[in-house]
Amino acid sequence: MVRREVPNYVRIHDTLKEEVEKGIWKIGQRLPSERDLAERFAVSRMTARQAVTALAEEGILDRRVGSGTYVASRRVREKMRGTTSFTDIITSQGKVPSTEVLSYLKTAPNEVECEKLNISKKDLIIRMERIRYADSVPICFEVASIPYSLVRNFDKRSITSNFFKTLVEHDYVISHSEQVVSAKKASTEIAEYLKTRAGSAILGVTQVSYLSDATAFEYVLSQYVGDRFEFYLER
Amino acid sequence: MVRREVPNYVRIHDTLKEEVEKGIWKIGQRLPSERDLAERFAVSRMTARQAVTALAEEGILDRRVGSGTYVASRRVREKMRGTTSFTDIITSQGKVPSTEVLSYLKTAPNEVECEKLNISKKDLIIRMERIRYADSVPICFEVASIPYSLVRNFDKRSITSNFFKTLVEHDYVISHSEQVVSAKKASTEIAEYLKTRAGSAILGVTQVSYLSDATAFEYVLSQYVGDRFEFYLER
DNA sequence: AAGTGGTCTAGACCACGGT
């Protein structure tokens, strides 16, 4: 066996996923059987199967016993992704997302930030306030806090825009996030930022995101204008 | 091979899960290796592995390469369960949940109900309005709609209380649900039901639940008092 | 060095669906 950096089943998974995205396999179309895929990739059926299993769990493929494996509908595929990023959600609605950075500070963490990020009061954080827009309409005000130790060597732009992507490019492995969703009323300050009235309904989301070693790398407090945004979830 | 109703790996999964719940394997304790489990259940390692894989994906077990498979912490296990039922959430906060049924009708569906439940205007539904309490404090007003065809042979009580359990007992297989979460303000009527002020913040959740054959079996519109309830999610 | 989980093989039999 040749020395591999990536397991065969991951390679097959990625290849098939790419082929579905490129439209080589159309929605609803039947893929080659597991036996044929095994032959194509020169692996055993169990290995090909492991790749297909992952794709089916991601909602990209749909298995039917006795019939075959099919490309799942786009609707199912998008649903399976679950709550996606702000950028993705706005884009999928045919609108143009944008972000205004109101502030960007290197500072000492407050008590909530210490607790959520599991750091000490002596540590430092980057704290930034942003407003997110869809077609120039303000949708969300958010405060993001990031341990400074993690981003010491990053430039500002790689933190303020697509921070997740930056982390991945530096070989950090993002694991999961916890969210708490609640409803409240807009404060005068927030209402002004979001061009709505004080006391209007706000959807509040606090999110803590973790790396694979269980380090909390970001704590975000978001406030969405109630009548301009809603979350879709599936379980 | 003996005729099986249940695959071996499911049987092994269920047995191990039960043993973890009973405390036969304590939190943090190492389980027998996959090879030992295979021997114990008289199956191949791949089959034992399939059971352990499922348990690891459920967050019940924690695999460590080169070390072993361990019982995950309760915290992880509970988080993995994701948003649980109202009853579970309230109970876990040490409060007593209760439900008041305001109305229970067999009636024609409105347009939203037809769309969400994928039925025709000629079909009938059961529609019920309920208020849910934690320690006698109103938390939520909800309207639930269920296709009548599905519950023709059920008595009222088996529908109004723990409907999901009733379905399972009648061999229906519940698959998944879709939810949309939003924030709005309380109407005068809802505020009265929930003993709060008109215009106070409300967390709105609409949920459509599906059986394994993709039949929608329940559409629920819930309105939670914003300052008495919040949702926890993990992805 | 010994044991663990991660990956993989080259087969096999089954129930189910009709591509």
Added chain:
DNA sequence: CCGTGGTCTAGACCACTTG
């Protein structure tokens, strides 16, 4: 009937941790 996915076997080698 024939091909499909679902399940299963009895091995194997690897990289990793050290119970």
